Amino acid sequence: MNKDIIAKEAIKTLVIDIAKYILNIEIKEIKFLDKELQRIEDRRADVVALIDNSYILHIEIQNDNDKKMALRMLRYYIDIKNINKKLPIKQYLIYIGKDRLKMENFIKTDKLDYSFNLINMKDIDCSNFFKIDTPDALVLAILCDFKNSNEQDIVNYIIQRLKEKVGKNDFEFRKYMLMLEELSQNRNLQEFIKKGEEMLTQINYETLPSYYLGLERGIERGIETGIEKGFLDGEQKAKFESAVIFIKEMNLNPEDVAKKLNLPLHELLKKL
Numbered sequence: 001m002n003k004d005i006i007a008k009e010a011i012k013t014l015v016i017d018i019a020k021y022i023l024n025i026e027i028k029e030i031k032f033l034d035k036e037l038q039r040i041e042d043r044r045a046d047v048v049a050l051i052d053n054s055y056i057l058h059i060e061i062q063n064d065n066d067k068k069m070a071l072r073m074l075r076y077y078i079d080i081k082n083i084n085k086k087l088p089i090k091q092y093l094i095y096i097g098k099d100r101l102k103m104e105n106f107i108k109t110d111k112l113d114y115s116f117n118l119i120n121m122k123d124i125d126c127s128n129f130f131k132i133d134t135p136d137a138l139v140l141a142i143l144c145d146f147k148n149s150n151e152q153d154i155v156n157y158i159i160q161r162l163k164e165k166v167g168k169n170d171f172e173f174r175k176y177m178l179m180l181e182e183l184s185q186n187r188n189l190q191e192f193i194k195k196g197e198e199m200l201t202q203i204n205y206e207t208l209p210s211y212y213l214g215l216e217r218g219i220e221r222g223i224e225t226g227i228e229k230g231f232l233d234g235e236q237k238a239k240f241e242s243a244v245i246f247i248k249e250m251n252l253n254p255e256d257v258a259k260k261l262n263l264p265l266h267e268l269l270k271k272l
Contacts (some may be wrong), residue, residue: 006179007096007143010136014046017137019057020143021128022119023092029225033083035154048080056080063186065102071094071217073116074107091116098186122187126154135165135172139179143186155184155192156199158215163200239263244271 011018019025031050047059058080062069068198073091080089093116095101105118126144129137138158145152158180166172177197184193238253239261258265 006182007063007094010140010179011059011061011094013047013136014132014134014140015047015057015059016133017038017132018059019051021131022124023117025051025057025090033080050084051221053139055088055090056084058089060091060093061083062093062095063105065097065098065099067103069103070105070114070116071268075103077116092119093117094119094121096121096186098188130157133161135162135176138162138165139176139183142180142183142189152192152195155189155196159196159200166233239266240271243268246249249270 010024016027016030019027033048033050046061047057049057051057059066059090060073066072068098073093077089077091093103093105095103095118101118101120101122102259103118106113106115108114121140121143123144124144126146129144138161141158142155147157157175162173162176162180166176167246181190181193184190188227240263243254243263244258249256253270255265257263258268
């Protein structure tokens with residue numbers, strides 16, 4: 001699951017709350033205009049909305065430092081302006097990436113002076129998303145500033161609240177946990193997520209989507225199966241069997257699985 005897609009879908013769900021708690025914008029009425037902006041090149045802005053019939057709000061989500069981002073934002077500005085030449089446009093680029101933010105938020109030449117608002121999620125107080133207190137907001141909180149709070153305590157709180165919010169629906173809980181695990185990589189919090197999942201002892205391992213927990217449980221089952229079937233090299237066979245299952249059924253990256261299980265990638269690819 002792509003980090004950009006995760007964040008975009010979550011933010012689109014939370015546009016009004018994000019506008020209030022993150023952008024300090026009050027919204028009474030909103031109309032999404034995204035589909036009206038699709039260009040011939042099939043490039044579509046992330047969030048474009050008419051706000052209170054008075055201005056257009058444009059939000060872009062970026063996971064990588066793009067040297068041409070300012071130019072892209074300018075092109076979006078022109079596209080939006082072509083839809084409605086009278087209304088002012090407020091543009092925000094929200095950076096969720098792992099690396100240090102390096103992008104510029106302006107273009108200045110002798111004939112052009114253009115700029116947009118640039119927000120780094122690492123600078124946003126995570127309590128803002130806790131105030132919203134929806135599953136999507138809780139997932140996005142993993143990208144924010146924990147201030148001086150203990151990282152494990154924050155992660156545990158997020159997972160526990162997700163359990164309380166959607167825990168009765170296994171599909172929904174799995175979906176949000178997958179989102180949380182994917183985004184946690186941008187903050188090097190994978191181990192904290194793993195410990196947080198282990199905290200929920202009332203949940204069967206099989207209901208958790210965790211890459212790490214799943215691999216470990218799969219290896220254990222595979223080894224036991226291999227031994228029961230009398231394989232002399234049951235552990236190695238079990239690793240390959242587990243790897244194939246996780247790649248095919250959980251859509252995991254073969255390179256990541258091979259590395260985690262210490263298997264030769266070329267041999268693993270032959271078994272797929």
